[in-house]
Amino acid sequence: MRLSIRLLAPIAVAAIATPAQAQFFDRLLDRAERAVEGEIEGKVDREARKVTRCALGDATCIKAARSRGEEPEIVRRESGPKAYPGIGGDREIRFPMGERSFADAVVTYRPGDRRGLSRAVQGQGNVLGAPDGAGGAPCAARGDCPVVALAPGGEMVVRFTDNVLTGSGDDASDLWIFTGDAHSRLSVEVGVDGKTWEPVGSVHGPRGGVDIDAAGFGPYAAFSHVRLKNLPGDGISARPAVATIDAVGAISTRELGQ
Numbered sequence: 001m002r003l004s005i006r007l008l009a010p011i012a013v014a015a016i017a018t019p020a021q022a023q024f025f026d027r028l029l030d031r032a033e034r035a036v037e038g039e040i041e042g043k044v045d046r047e048a049r050k051v052t053r054c055a056l057g058d059a060t061c062i063k064a065a066r067s068r069g070e071e072p073e074i075v076r077r078e079s080g081p082k083a084y085p086g087i088g089g090d091r092e093i094r095f096p097m098g099e100r101s102f103a104d105a106v107v108t109y110r111p112g113d114r115r116g117l118s119r120a121v122q123g124q125g126n127v128l129g130a131p132d133g134a135g136g137a138p139c140a141a142r143g144d145c146p147v148v149a150l151a152p153g154g155e156m157v158v159r160f161t162d163n164v165l166t167g168s169g170d171d172a173s174d175l176w177i178f179t180g181d182a183h184s185r186l187s188v189e190v191g192v193d194g195k196t197w198e199p200v201g202s203v204h205g206p207r208g209g210v211d212i213d214a215a216g217f218g219p220y221a222a223f224s225h226v227r228l229k230n231l232p233g234d235g236i237s238a239r240p241a242v243a244t245i246d247a248v249g250a251i252s253t254r255e256l257g258q
Contacts, residue, residue: 112154173209
């Protein structure tokens with residue numbers, strides 16, 4: 001549709017006799033283009049439905065997800081310790097609760113300026129569960145695209161449903177964001193209800209660890225929500241970077257209710 005508008009524009013302008021009519025046509029063209037962009041963005045929003053990952057047999061999680069109008073994704077999850085490679089495979093990050101350590105639901109997803117994002121990286125469910133190991137690799141390099149992108153100014157909130165994020169009592173990383181682009185910067189906030197937020201630091205490119213003890217939250221803390229915002233670039237890249245996120249995992253964690 002947008003291409004058709006652009007192709008017809010020169011023909012229509014040539015048939016216009018006065019500058020006032022030409023200005024009117026330009027305004028009409030701008031409105032039409034904005035309408036098309038709004039329709040495309042709305043379609044992406046409808047296709048990217050909210051998804052909650054629920055363990056097989058977890059009836060409470062499934063019922064709660066459906067009551068919120070979300071689509072429960074039933075998964076088998078191992079709870080034993082497991083290590084996952086960081087970006088580039090240069091180190092492994094150990095999660096004591098294994099697959100259960102990772103975010104289970106997307107609460108909100110606002111990608112920012114969608115014009116620089118393909119539809120493939122706007123599937124918000126891609127951030128859920130354990131990392132797929134994409135590490136920010138271009139989607140064209142593989143058959144699927146297991147990351148979600150935040151353009152500059154974008155933000156998202158994820159939630160743990162069967163565990164909570166805690167401090168560790170030392171200076172080790174308690175939370176790990178598996179993210180890609182070397183020049184992206186994400187601010188990190190945590191909360192208990194998705195309404196009130198506590199800033200706990202930021203992650204820069206593949207350095208995805210956050211020590212929430214440094215922000216004053218120790219082993220007795222219990223956070224269920226994490227909010228990520230894409231900050232302006234680091235001054236090195238020519239333009240603000242798009243952040244690609246594979247997974248959000250709680251290294252320091254305990255089961256919900258403990």
